[in-house]
Amino acid sequence: MKTCLIVDDSSVIRKVARRILEGLEFEILEAEDGEQALDACRRQLPEAILLDWNMPKMDGYEFLRSLRRLPGGDAPRVVFCTTENDVAQIARALHAGANEYIMKPFDKDIVEAKFQEVGLI
Amino acid sequence: MTPQDFDYLRKLLRDRSGLVLSAEKQYLAESRLLPVARRHGLGTLADLVAKLKTPVPALANEVVEAMTTNETFFFRDKIPFDHVRDTIMPALIAARAREKRIRIWCTAASTGQEPYSLSMVLTNFRAQLSGYRVDILATDLSGEVLERAKTGIYSQFEVQRGLPIQLLVKYFNKVGESWQIAQDMRDMVQFRPLNLLNDFSPLGMFDLVFCRNVLIYFDQPTKTAVLNRLVRQMPDDGYLVLGAAETVVGLTDAFKPIHDKRGLYEPNRDARASFAIADIGSRFAAKR
Ligand SMILES: C[S@@+](CC[C@H](N)C(=O)[O-])C[C@H]1O[C@@H](n2cnc3c(N)ncnc32)[C@H](O)[C@@H]1O
Numbered sequence: 072m073k074t075c076l077i078v079d080d081s082s083v084i085r086k087v088a089r090r091i092l093e094g095l096e097f098e099i100l101e102a103e104d105g106e107q108a109l110d111a112c113r114r115q116l117p118e119a120i121l122l123d124w125n126m127p128k129m130d131g132y133e134f135l136r137s138l139r140r141l142p143g144g145d146a147p148r149v150v151f152c153t154t155e156n157d158v159a160q161i162a163r164a165l166h167a168g169a170n171e172y173i174m175k176p177f178d179k180d181i182v183e184a185k186f187q188e189v190g191l192i
Numbered sequence: 193m194t195p196q197d198f199d200y201l202r203k204l205l206r207d208r209s210g211l212v213l214s215a216e217k218q219y220l221a222e223s224r225l226l227p228v229a230r231r232h233g234l235g236t237l238a239d240l241v242a243k244l245k246t247p248v249p250a251l252a253n254e255v256v257e258a259m260t261t262n263e264t265f266f267f268r269d270k271i272p273f274d275h276v277r278d279t280i281m282p283a284l285i286a287a288r289a290r291e292k293r294i295r296i297w298c299t300a301a302s303t304g305q306e307p308y309s310l311s312m313v314l315t316n317f318r319a320q321l322s323g324y325r326v327d328i329l330a331t332d333l334s335g336e337v338l339e340r341a342k343t344g345i346y347s348q349f350e351v352q353r354g355l356p357i358q359l360l361v362k363y364f365n366k367v368g369e370s371w372q373i374a375q376d377m378r379d380m381v382q383f384r385p386l387n388l389l390n391d392f393s394p395l396g397m398f399d400l401v402f403c404r405n406v407l408i409y410f411d412q413p414t415k416t417a418v419l420n421r422l423v424r425q426m427p428d429d430g431y432l433v434l435g436a437a438e439t440v441v442g443l444t445d446a447f448k449p450i451h452d453k454r455g456l457y458e459p460n461r462d463a464r465a466s467f468a469i470a471d472i473g474s475r476f477a478a479k480r
Contacts, residue, residue, distance in 0.1 A: 156348065161361050172357040174348050181352045188356055 073191065075119040076100045078108040078134065079152070080126040084175075088121055088152070091179045095192055105129025109137055116143055119191050121182075122169075124153035124160075132167055139168040148189045152177060193222060197241040201225070201255070204244065209256045209333055210389050210410040210418075224258045257334045261409070264302040266355035267309045268404070272433045272455050276313050276400070279453065280431050284399050285320050287429055292324045297398040297425075299388060300406035301330035304341025304381070305350070308373050310402070311380040312359055329395065331386035338383045344373040388418050398425050404435035412443065419444045423459050432457040 075097040077088045089099045100117060102108035104126040111117075120138075124131040131151060138144045148170045155161075156174040164172055170189045173181055186192050198218055205211045213221065222237060229240040232251065244252055267273050284294050298307045307330035314326060332338050351360055351371045364371040386392060388406065401422060407415045422432065423446040432447055434440070434455055440447040446464070447457040 156366070158361055158364075158366055161357060165358065165361065169357075174352065177352070178349075181349070184353050185357075 072096060072098045073119060074098045074100060074115075074117040075121060076102060076108060076111055076117040076147075077121045078102045078105070078126070078131065079121075079123040080104055081123075084123070084152075088182070091182050092121070094179065095183060095186065105131060105134030105137075108134050112138055112141060112144070112147070116141075116147055118147060119186065120147050120149045121152050121173075122149055124151060124155050124164075132164065135164070135167045135169060148186075148191055150185055150189065193218065193237045197238055200241050200244070201237075204252060205256060205259055206411075208252060208389075209260065209387065210414045211256070211259060212409065212411045213259070221259065225255060228254055228258050257336055260334055262302045262334065262337050264305045264405070265350065265353040266305045268306065268354060269436050269455070270354070272402070272404070273309055273313055275433070275453055275456050276310065277316060279456075280400055281314070281317055283429070284431075285317065285324070288324070288399070294321075294324060294326045294400070295396070295398045296326070296328045296400045297395070297402070298328065298330040299386075299401060299403040299422075301332045301338070301341060301383065302334075303337045303346075303350075304330065304344065304383070305346075305354075306330070306402060306404065307341075307381045307383075308344065308377055309354075311377045312363055314380065326380070328381045329398075330381050330383045332383075333385070333387045335385045338385055341381075342378070342383050344378045345370050346373075347371075389414070392421065393424065395425065397427060398430065399427065400431045400433070401426060402433045404433060404438070406435075407438050408435065416443045420446050423447060423464070426459050428459050428461050428464070430459060432459075 075092050077085050077099060079085050079088070080103050085101050092099055097119065100111055102111050106128045109129065122131045122135065131153065135149060138147070149168065150171040150173060151164050151169050152173040152175060154175045161172050171185045173185055183192065198221065201221055202213045205213055225237055225240060229237060232243065234240050234243060244255065288294055296310060301307050307328050310328055314321070330341065345367060347370055351364065360371065363374050363377055365374065403422065407418065410418065419440055426432070434457065436455060440457055441449070445460055448460040450456040450458055
């Protein structure tokens with residue numbers, strides 16, 4: 072079973088995402104911000120990360136840049152999941168090493184399509 | 193709705209679009225056609241059927257369009273588009289080196305995601321295609337979906353189903369809350385209404401035909417007839433792509449599956465030769 076780390080400061084979003092991803096056979100870890108997420112990744116790198124952009128402490132963009140510098144940190148497939156939906160923002164995320172990008176609001180079809188796109192399912 | 197009215201609607205749909213509505217789909221007809229009736233100031237489906245019988249061809253078209261399923265998305269099923277990139281385009285570019293012309297036809301294009309997916313795939317071949325003329329013709333029974341397709345505007349939901357994010361960034365512009373595919377992608381596709389039950393021989397020959405997720409709505413004889421007419425619009429080295437749930441097997445030997453390439457078919461030369469002989473035979477018979 073693959074592991075997915077869900078990083079979002081909203082417990083509601085984490086719950087919705089958890090339900091969808093458990094349905095897609097992922098084991099779920101959760102983090103409320105970039106710092107917590109980075110700690111989790113230092114302990115154990117997940118196969119997948121669903122990542123919010125705007126969060127207190129460390130935002131998704133900063134987290135991603137730090138993650139990619141960790142040993143083995145280029146392995147996890149990172150899918151942004153955010154309300155940011157400008158072309159420039161998306162391009163910035165891709166440049167920082169995001170593999171896919173979901174614009175909120177999302178549903179199961181979108182998550183499934185995007186996870187398929189990056190070879191997670 | 194009385195059984196007679198439902199039968200009338202089923203026959204109308206079948207005659208005009210090939211759509212076969214099974215008896216248990218009455219609820220579907222009711223939910224989709226009541227809004228049409230209301231738009232015309234008619235209270236019930238019985239009133240709608242009565243009006244259709246007068247007859248009103250424009251209203252009949254509206255009824256048919258309301259009953260079609262237009263669901264589609266970018267790079268649907270993915271594999272066919274990999275075939276286009278890895279197998280079909282390289283082969284066609286080589287085979288058409290003299291004519292320098294390649295014609296592609298999406299026979300049930302709906303809101304345009306399929307032909308635009310093809311135009312995005314074709315951009316991978318810009319260098320090899322320089323000096324070539326490539327046409328993508330996109331047709332559909334429904335004029336309404338084609339009007340949407342022409343605008344190239346899609347909702348945030350639609351661009352997130354099947355379209356890799358890199359392609360969204362590369363080929364789309366944000367227009368308000370929606371996304372519009374770039375002008376040069378739109379320029380590659382020509383949209384035109386066309387009913388597959390009608391004669392399409394004036395469209396000419398096509399090297400690649402996408403006929404996906406439309407035959408599934410037809411009965412067997414209609415599927416066979418459409419496939420047998422499609423093969424006449426294709427050269428021997430052309431390619432036919434069907435939907436994931438569709439096949440030619442058991443319907444016609446005009447096409448044969450391409451080994452190891454799911455969903456991909458080619459005109460069957462042997463069958464074509466025997467068709468031609470049968471044709472000559474029948475002409476002789478007619479003369480005598
Ligand atoms: C489910 S969509 C398929 C769209 C696309 N080819 C795909 O696979 O995603 C089916 C389309 O077939 C069209 N259609 C139904 N009957 C047709 C007919 N007799 N001739 C041409 N198009 C037809 C409908 O209007 C609808 O847009």
